[in-house]
Amino acid sequence: MDNNLPTPNPKILELHRRLERIHAMGGTDRVERQHRQNKLSARERIAQLVDPDSFEEIGAHIESRATQLGMDKAVAPADGVVTGVGRIDGRVVYVFAQDFTVLGGSLGEMHAAKIQRIQDLALKSGVPIIGLNDSGGARIQEGVDALNGYGEIFKRNTWASGVIPQITVIMGPSAGGAVYSPALTDLIIMVRGTGQMFITGPDVIKSVTGESVDQDALGGADSQLRKSGVAHLACADDREALVSVRRLLSYLPANHVDEPPVLDSGDPHDRIGWSLARIIPEDSAKPYDVKEVIETLVDTGTFFELQAGYADNVVIGLGRMGGRSVGIVANQPRVLAGTLDINASDKLARFVRFCDAFNLAMVTLVDTPGYLPGTQQEFGGIIRHGAKVLYAYAEAVVPKVTVILRKAYGGAYLAMCSRSVGADWVLAWPSAEIAVMGPEGAAKIIFRDAIGKAENPDEERQRRTEDYRQRFAHPYVAAAHGHVDAVIDPEHTRHHVIRALMALYNKREDRPSRRHGNIPL
Amino acid sequence: MTVRKFRIRIEDQWFEVEAEEVSDESSQQPTRVDPRPVPGPSSPNPPLAAMVPSKGEVAITAPLPGTILAINVRVGERVLRGQVLMILEAMKMENEITAHQSGEVHQIMVDKGQSVATGDPLLTLV
Numbered sequence: 001m002d003n004n005l006p007t008p009n010p011k012i013l014e015l016h017r018r019l020e021r022i023h024a025m026g027g028t029d030r031v032e033r034q035h036r037q038n039k040l041s042a043r044e045r046i047a048q049l050v051d052p053d054s055f056e057e058i059g060a061h062i063e064s065r066a067t068q069l070g071m072d073k074a075v076a077p078a079d080g081v082v083t084g085v086g087r088i089d090g091r092v093v094y095v096f097a098q099d100f101t102v103l104g105g106s107l108g109e110m111h112a113a114k115i116q117r118i119q120d121l122a123l124k125s126g127v128p129i130i131g132l133n134d135s136g137g138a139r140i141q142e143g144v145d146a147l148n149g150y151g152e153i154f155k156r157n158t159w160a161s162g163v164i165p166q167i168t169v170i171m172g173p174s175a176g177g178a179v180y181s182p183a184l185t186d187l188i189i190m191v192r193g194t195g196q197m198f199i200t201g202p203d204v205i206k207s208v209t210g211e212s213v214d215q216d217a218l219g220g221a222d223s224q225l226r227k228s229g230v231a232h233l234a235c236a237d238d239r240e241a242l243v244s245v246r247r248l249l250s251y252l253p254a255n256h257v258d259e260p261p262v263l264d265s266g267d268p269h270d271r272i273g274w275s276l277a278r279i280i281p282e283d284s285a286k287p288y289d290v291k292e293v294i295e296t297l298v299d300t301g302t303f304f305e306l307q308a309g310y311a312d313n314v315v316i317g318l319g320r321m322g323g324r325s326v327g328i329v330a331n332q333p334r335v336l337a338g339t340l341d342i343n344a345s346d347k348l349a350r351f352v353r354f355c356d357a358f359n360l361a362m363v364t365l366v367d368t369p370g371y372l373p374g375t376q377q378e379f380g381g382i383i384r385h386g387a388k389v390l391y392a393y394a395e396a397v398v399p400k401v402t403v404i405l406r407k408a409y410g411g412a413y414l415a416m417c418s419r420s421v422g423a424d425w426v427l428a429w430p431s432a433e434i435a436v437m438g439p440e441g442a443a444k445i446i447f448r449d450a451i452g453k454a455e456n457p458d459e460e461r462q463r464r465t466e467d468y469r470q471r472f473a474h475p476y477v478a479a480a481h482g483h484v485d486a487v488i489d490p491e492h493t494r495h496h497v498i499r500a501l502m503a504l505y506n507k508r509e510d511r512p513s514r515r516h517g518n519i520p521l
Numbered sequence: 522m523t524v525r526k527f528r529i530r531i532e533d534q535w536f537e538v539e540a541e542e543v544s545d546e547s548s549q550q551p552t553r554v555d556p557r558p559v560p561g562p563s564s565p566n567p568p569l570a571a572m573v574p575s576k577g578e579v580a581i582t583a584p585l586p587g588t589i590l591a592i593n594v595r596v597g598e599r600v601l602r603g604q605v606l607m608i609l610e611a612m613k614m615e616n617e618i619t620a621h622q623s624g625e626v627h628q629i630m631v632d633k634g635q636s637v638a639t640g641d642p643l644l645t646l647v
Contacts, residue, residue: 285615336585337614369612374586374639438613 026101050086112149134172264323327355587611
């Protein structure tokens with residue numbers, strides 16, 4: 001009757017039949033099991049992550065080549081990982097999503113090769129790569145070839161480091177060697193309840209050390225965020241984690257030579273921070289929450305804190321000022337008196353290097369009494385760790401604006417992006433105390449003889465301390481000597497910082513050419 | 522090459538142990554361990570014992586070394602997560618020691634004016 005209807009091309013039908021099988025992943029049962037565990041499937045995750053209909057899959061037909069130990073009979077659509085390219089807010093990103101419904105998302109030779117392929121493409125194209133991890137680990141049946149696959153991925157992670165942003169989301173197990181690819185990336189987001197990372201699991205720990213710990217307490221999102229500092233964010237579920245990736249990327253350039261996107265919210269540059277005049281307590285021994293200062297300074301609602309809950313004596317995060325992305329670092333007087341300790345130093349230094357790699361101007365808010373004293377800190381290598389902060393700031397070539405809010409003493413003052421280690425612009429509040437050490441300590445040393453000989457040493461010490469405080473515990477000596485560029489009214493801090501950032505926007509600075517520096521790790 | 526004697530408590534049993542410092546030149550003789558329990562102190566040091574939180578209790582410890590400036594709660598008081606329990610003066614700062622979970626104050630192990638080291642238990646919550 002309808003002789004004009006073309007007969008279906010069997011070869012095209014075959015293609016669609018094959019694609020259908022690949023898109024079904026591990027089958028309805030396994031996908032449903034994934035859903036019951038409050039997890040999306042690999043393909044649903046990608047669909048959530050990228051702009052609608054923007055995903056272009058690469059290597060869908062790839063299969064395992066292994067034949068041993070039953071692998072010849074294994075059905076593994078896409079070899080357990082979906083790879084390709086999509087767009088986020090219109091910008092190109094490469095994505096891989098491990099598929100737990102296919103052989104437990106285990107990493108075999110070809111699975112790894114698919115990831116390597118998009119790592120290579122992302123690096124060549126200069127665009128971010130996002131890994132959605134949900135894998136039982138190395139595919140034991142593929143033995144040393146699976147292991148080799150990890151190594152090839154680690155190598156590419158390292159080569160891409162500082163060239164393109166690499167973001168990992170841990171949405172299921174990630175154990176053993178599998179943790180090291182995430183660890184080599186810039187940012188790790190973990191999903192609470194389902195995401196877990198550890199080198200050795202609870203059973204091995206129990207048999208070796210006798211410690212009893214369950215998987216979540218050992219390597220769950222909150223443990224890796226708060227205890228170890230491995231993760232940068234913990235999210236309630238897959239959706240929240242994927243939205244966080246999109247938000248993170250909105251602050252970042254596509255690569256190290258690109259500029260971060262500018263998104264002007266219309267928040268006036270000269271908006272007055274009314275609360276800032278009163279935020280610092282008159283008594284310099286009283287704490288306050290530096291996050292209130294940050295929130296007031298940045299474009300409204302743009303502060304995105306990272307590693308909150310780990311080494312909270314220093315606050316780090318992304319934000320915008322006048323629409324431009326900035327990295328923000330601040331001492332937190334509410335935690336450990338705002339001292340720098342080993343963990344805070346590591347957190348801070350790595351963040352500064354991240355910002356420097358990706359053209360994020362740095363705003364540093366200083367209120368620290370110094371490095372944290374104690375044998376624990378000294379034996380733990382605070383010298384080595386603290387040095388990272390100095391190194392990172394001195395090495396960074398991005399615009400660096402420092403605002404000294406209150407205490408800035410000794411080595412910690414230098415470390416917190418002082419003029420001498422490379423701040424381009426240093427502002428200070430009238431409450432700033434910039435000195436070699438606090439008045440109590442300084443007076444005790446300088447006037448040791450006078451205090452010792454005094455009739456009432458206690459009174460003399462207090463008198464000398466007060467005298468030192470009057471003469472040095474303010475910003476004007478540093479300002480007189482040019483270590484501070486301006487002492488400003490706290491209410492106008494936002495305007496001053498934005499003006500400094502705008503003035504520095506085209507800053508170019510070079511360091512001596514070399515293979516790489518030798519940061520004290 | 523000195524042999525030093527240590528007394529070690531494992532659970533409630535005391536053991537006497539001799540340990541010898543091994544240097545490159547010293548003989549590789551194994552350390553002698555006398556596995557027989559020896560009598561421990563008649564009563565364990567009360568404040569130390571009191572410092573060990575029992576099951577269900579959560580200890581709030583000193584985050585840095587300093588002096589207790591104020592204790593804002595009493596035994597038996599209900600506290601909310603984030604509430605300031607004590608002020609610890611350290612690094613010339615009045616550091617707020619807050620409850621990281623809600624609960625009832627079960628024990629207070631320190632007095633006002635007392636010096637504490639990092640990790641010392643300050644109070645317990647149940």
